[in-house]
Amino acid sequence: MGEDNKYLTVSAINRYLKDQFDKNEHLRCVFLKGEISNFKAHSSGHLYFSLKDDTSRINAVMFNKSASTLMFKPADGANVLVTGRISIYESTGNYQIYVDEMIEHGLGSLHIAFEKLKEKLSKEGLFDPKHKKSLPKYPSKIGIITAPTGAAIKDILSTIKRRYPICETLLFPSLVQGEYAAPDIVRNIKRAALHNLDLIILGRGGGSIEDLWAFNEEIVARAIFESEIPIISAVGHEVDFTISDFVADFRAPTPTGAAEMAVPNLVEIEKHINQLKIRLAESIHKKINFQRLYLDSVKNSYVIKSPMILFDNKKQKLDLLANNLTEIIKKYVSDKSNKLGLLKASYVIKTPKVLYEHKRVYLNNLIEKLELVNPLMILKRGYSVTYHNNKVLFSTKKIKKGDYIDIKLSEGSITAVVDLVKEN
Numbered sequence: 551m552g553e554d555n556k557y558l559t560v561s562a563i564n565r566y567l568k569d570q571f572d573k574n575e576h577l578r579c580v581f582l583k584g585e586i587s588n589f590k591a592h593s594s595g596h597l598y599f600s601l602k603d604d605t606s607r608i609n610a611v612m613f614n615k616s617a618s619t620l621m622f623k624p625a626d627g628a629n630v631l632v633t634g635r636i637s638i639y640e641s642t643g644n645y646q647i648y649v650d651e652m653i654e655h656g657l658g659s660l661h662i663a664f665e666k667l668k669e670k671l672s673k674e675g676l677f678d679p680k681h682k683k684s685l686p687k688y689p690s691k692i693g694i695i696t697a698p699t700g701a702a703i704k705d706i707l708s709t710i711k712r713r714y715p716i717c718e719t720l721l722f723p724s725l726v727q728g729e730y731a732a733p734d735i736v737r738n739i740k741r742a743a744l745h746n747l748d749l750i751i752l753g754r755g756g757g758s759i760e761d762l763w764a765f766n767e768e769i770v771a772r773a774i775f776e777s778e779i780p781i782i783s784a785v786g787h788e789v790d791f792t793i794s795d796f797v798a799d800f801r802a803p804t805p806t807g808a809a810e811m812a813v814p815n816l817v818e819i820e821k822h823i824n825q826l827k828i829r830l831a832e833s834i835h836k837k838i839n840f841q842r843l844y845l846d847s848v849k850n851s852y853v854i855k856s857p858m859i860l861f862d863n864k865k866q867k868l869d870l871l872a873n874n875l876t877e878i879i880k881k882y883v884s885d886k887s888n889k890l891g892l893l894k895a896s897y898v899i900k901t902p903k904v905l906y907e908h909k910r911v912y913l914n915n916l917i918e919k920l921e922l923v924n925p926l927m928i929l930k931r932g933y934s935v936t937y938h939n940n941k942v943l944f945s946t947k948k949i950k951k952g953d954y955i956d957i958k959l960s961e962g963s964i965t966a967v968v969d970l971v972k973e974n
Contacts, residue, residue, distance in 0.1 A: 561640065568638040571645065577636040582608070582647060583655060586628045588758040597624060600758075601632065601647070609646035610634070622654045626759040627661025630654055660759050664766055667793055671768070676775045676797050683780040683799045685812065689748035691718045692812055693779070695738045698723035702755045702784075702805040709809035714816050720745055726754035731764035736773040743779060750777070751808045752794065753784030765792040774798055784808030929960035946971050 558566075571577055584601035591597055595614025600607045610632065624630070634649040671677065692710065696702050698721065710717055722738040725731040735752070742750050752774070754762070764770065765785045774781050774797045783798035784805045795801040802808035848854060921927050929935070935958040936943040949955065949968055957964040 560643070564638060564640045564643045567643075568640055571637045572635075579633065580636050580647060581631070581633055583629070583631050584608075585659070586624055586630060587626055587760065589624055589626050597649075599624065601630070609644060610649050611646060612649040612652060616650050616652075620652060624652070625661075627664070628654060660763065660766075664759075664793070667766065667768055667771070668796065671771055671793065671797065676771060681775070685780050685782070685800060686748045687814065689717055689813060691720065691745070691747050693720050693722060693742040693745060693747040693750045695722045695724050695735060695742065695750060695752045696754050696805070697726045700755055702753055705804070705806040706751060706753075706784075706809045709806050710813050713810065714813035716816070717813050720747070726764060727757070727761050728764070732767035732770050735764060735770050739773045739777055739781075743777065747779050749780045749782065749812060751782050751784055751802075751805070751812055752798065753782075753802070753805050753808060754786070755805065756787040756790060762786050762790060762792055765794040767793075770794060771797045782808045782812055926960070929958070932960075934959050 582601055584603050584607075587600045587602050587607065589597070589599040595617055597612040597617050599610050599612075601610050602608075612634075622628075631653050632647065632649045633651040634647045636645060636647050638645045675681070694703065694706055696706070703721065707719060710719055720742075722742055724738045725734040739750070739752070754765075756762075762785055765783070771793045774783070774794060780799045782800045782802050783792070783794040784802040784807065785792045785794055786804075788803035800811060802811050925935075937956040937958065938949055938953060940956075943949065943955065949971060951968050951971055953968045955966055955968060957966060
């Protein structure tokens with residue numbers, strides 16, 4: 551028992567080291583700068599995160615009293631300046647900084663890279679809604695690209711099995727973290743395209759911005775965009791956003807949410823089918839009742855009970871039409887007969903010679919009128935027409951001595967030479 555006294559308990563050594571940290575005046579007020587990572591905001595208002603630089607990191611906590619004074623919203627990737635004290639958390643033996651004040655000091659390198667790539671791909675149209683493919687309503691085969699172990703694959707498979715067990719799932723095991731993760735994700739997206747899938751779920755569980763970085767790589771974004779199969783991005787938790795979320799056809803807040811989005815609920819489908827059955831049965835019943843009433847009305851109609859009545863009406867109508875037709879024919883024949891009688895009674899038919907004499911007298915009158923204006927008849931009365939150069943001569947002003955003139959008589963013509971010209 552005596553030798554046991556020289557061994558300290560873990561609690562004792564952690565308490566001793568904490569006391570040493572707290573007594574050290576250099577650790578009571580420390581000024582640090584770094585990039586926020588693994589940020590978590592507790593429901594109590596306390597903030598838990600890490601501060602890191604290129605080679606090291608330190609855990610940090612900021613209690614709600616100090617956190618309430620912040621002038622910005624902390625997030626992974628933000629560069630900050632903090633003031634606080636360094637001490638040990640006895641329960642774990644880990645040392646950490648208890649932050650009293652924190653101000654923003656620009657964005658971390660990963661966050662800057664994220665925003666630059668986001669802006670670039672957005673300008674190229676990779677986020678444009680017009681490129682988004684719709685999800686199949688009832689998928690028969692779903693591909694899942696994620697780590698083969700972990701909560702994400704378990705959540706996805708259990709959700710699909712519970713909601714829509716008739717759907718086939720095919721796992722494409724992939725790295726989801728580290729420098730080789732992005733190429734492996736791209737390879738699996740291309741592999742999935744060869745398996746006749748209806749859609750793909752791509753994702754992983756939550757983590758820091760570093761843990762999720764593979765889903766912010768440009769090669770992954772372009773592979774998602776080029777996929778002909780609809781892709782649901784389910785990376786991290788609801789507050790985590792990656793480039794994959796913006797490029798994918800749909801973004802789910804969690805892997806479980808992706809599974810719920812991918813498949814319908816079989817229970818709800820069965821309820822819907824049952825409702826349709828009920829509505830169909832009611833519709834058929836109404837249709838049958840309507841047709842039965844219609845059939846009864848037909849059976850009770852006078853046409854069915856007394857069909858000869860219908861023929862009597864038709865015969866009567868036929869007789870009426872026949873009478874009308876007879877009257878029309880009689881009237882037509884009578885009109886034509888009257889017209890023929892008038893023609894027979896006309897003087898033209900009875901004395902056609904009178905009409906001939908009348909026309910002959912009329913023709914002779916016209917001939918006499920034409921002869922009066924005939925120039926040849928004027929020449930027969932002793933007149934003549936004189937031509938010079940084949941033109942009728944009206945005046946002596948147009949000729950001179952020695953000119954040849956032609957004189958047209960009633961019978962024949964004379965060519966003469968002008969010997970004397972007299973003007974009136």
